[in-house]
Amino acid sequence: MALFTSMRGRFLLSILLWVALGIGAIWLSSVRLFTMHVEAQYHEELEVHVRELGALTALDGGGRPHLTRPLSDPRYAEPLSGFYWQVTRPGFGTLKSPSMTRGTLNYDVAHSPRILHRMADGPTGHAIVYGFVRDTTGGAPIHFVIATDERHLQRIITAFTRELTVWLALLALALLASGLAIITFGFRPFNRLSAAIEKLRMGSAARVEGHYPDELHPLVADLNAYVERNGEIVARGRVQASALAHSLRTPLAVITDEAERMLEGPRSGAAEILLNQSERMQRQIDYHLARVRSGGSRVGVSTNCRVVDVLSPLLSAMQRCYPDKTFLSEIAEGNLVPMDADDLNEVLSNLLDNAGKWANSEIRVKADGLHILVCDDGPGVATDRREQVFEIGETGADALGGSGLGLAIARSIARDYGGEITLSASASGGLCARLTPPLPGI
Ligand SMILES: Nc1ncnc2c1ncn2[C@@H]1O[C@H](COP(=O)(O)OP(=O)(O)O)[C@@H](O)[C@H]1O
Ligand SMILES: [Mg+2]
Numbered sequence: 001m002a003l004f005t006s007m008r009g010r011f012l013l014s015i016l017l018w019v020a021l022g023i024g025a026i027w028l029s030s031v032r033l034f035t036m037h038v039e040a041q042y043h044e045e046l047e048v049h050v051r052e053l054g055a056l057t058a059l060d061g062g063g064r065p066h067l068t069r070p071l072s073d074p075r076y077a078e079p080l081s082g083f084y085w086q087v088t089r090p091g092f093g094t095l096k097s098p099s100m101t102r103g104t105l106n107y108d109v110a111h112s113p114r115i116l117h118r119m120a121d122g123p124t125g126h127a128i129v130y131g132f133v134r135d136t137t138g139g140a141p142i143h144f145v146i147a148t149d150e151r152h153l154q155r156i157i158t159a160f161t162r163e164l165t166v167w168l169a170l171l172a173l174a175l176l177a178s179g180l181a182i183i184t185f186g187f188r189p190f191n192r193l194s195a196a197i198e199k200l201r202m203g204s205a206a207r208v209e210g211h212y213p214d215e216l217h218p219l220v221a222d223l224n225a226y227v228e229r230n231g232e233i234v235a236r237g238r239v240q241a242s243a244l245a246h247s248l249r250t251p252l253a254v255i256t257d258e259a260e261r262m263l264e265g266p267r268s269g270a271a272e273i274l275l276n277q278s279e280r281m282q283r284q285i286d287y288h289l290a291r292v293r294s295g296g297s298r299v300g301v302s303t304n305c306r307v308v309d310v311l312s313p314l315l316s317a318m319q320r321c322y323p324d325k326t327f328l329s330e331i332a333e334g335n336l337v338p339m340d341a342d343d344l345n346e347v348l349s350n351l352l353d354n355a356g357k358w359a360n361s362e363i364r365v366k367a368d369g370l371h372i373l374v375c376d377d378g379p380g381v382a383t384d385r386r387e388q389v390f391e392i393g394e395t396g397a398d399a400l401g402g403s404g405l406g407l408a409i410a411r412s413i414a415r416d417y418g419g420e421i422t423l424s425a426s427a428s429g430g431l432c433a434r435l436t437p438p439l440p441g442i
Helices: 007-056 150-186 188-202 217-262 268-294 307-321 341-358 406-416
Strands: 057-059 065-067 083-089 093-096 116-122 125-134 142-149 326-329 362-368 371-376 420-425 431-436
Touching (some): 007 057, 007 125, 057 142, 150 188, 268 406, 307 326, 307 341, 307 362, 341 362, 341 431, 406 420, 406 431
Parallel strands (some): 326 362
Antiparallel strands (some): 057 065, 083 093, 083 142, 116 125, 362 371
């Protein structure tokens, strides 16, 4: 499926884009919101801790700070846990949380009585540091500092992000799957429509049948109207062509009659010309009538015709016409020709009629791949005349009362389909007429 040229491809691309945008936006905003929320909670907790530290700190007689009891959060007692506190009274000593087995905290952040925070390096990496300073009566102030490794905060955010990513990926997959289902469902009427049009093309339906969604209704209605109108035009054309042919018949007959009578008179030369020309006109009429009748009416309709179905009745008819000759068929049951049965019938009957007429004793119908051959053991046609005999009214010198239309009609029908009729010499010295069928699907 070409992504840009097919409608399904375009829809699929749009859905992909839409899902990617939607899920991406949800992912970004969720991570941001969660980070803000967790950070706020974390900071609030640290503020409580530093306040508790301040409340628990007392000075002994020598002015040295000490804790009246440990901080309530046990993580400050666990070595290198990432949770540290420090109380410094410059000149009087520094107190550190049991967790801070190495390093010290820079108490710079604790320079204001208001609780302040910033990011700084702690004993075990980057840390969020909170602090404030408390003045004492007489002497140095006390600096309270609380630090927590940033990695704790990061870990929570990373875990959330990972889980969110998995769930959103699943959601994206579900959305894509439902998008595909929607496309498939939405395109069903189009599939039905193309099947209906195929039926129309195959000739198994005369119009596009079935119920279609509102959006396709006008299209189907237009198509049906077009097909109907086309059919009417073709039918009318045929009727008019036959009407014309038939209307010419009577005047032609009168002219012929008159000319025949004139043959006896003094103007017999002119009468002969009249007769000749009338005969030619009659032949032209017969030829075009035959073409209107079979007219390649189903050309472009991809039907396949079983040759035997057409050939068997034809052969028995020919056998009756030419009782002293033998008609043999070597056509297999499976032999198909992509032509309408009526048209194939017209072609084969013309070829068989010629073969029957000219054969000495035997006529053979053979298959050569997809080609059909009608061969006889008659006199054949000289190589230089093999094209000429296809002309309308061409009967040859030794005509057996023919009209000279058969080969012209057969070739014209074959060519309508993209096929051809050619002549060659048969093995027994007679003539082989070959029907080359069109390639299937043309
Ligand atoms: N099987 C054949 N053997 C010999 N000559 C043939 C054969 N088929 C056709 N012809 C020659 O080609 C001419 C034209 O054939 P066709 O168009 O069928 O007209 P018709 O059969 O009415 O004469 C024939 O008059 C004949 O001279
Ligand atoms: Mg003939």
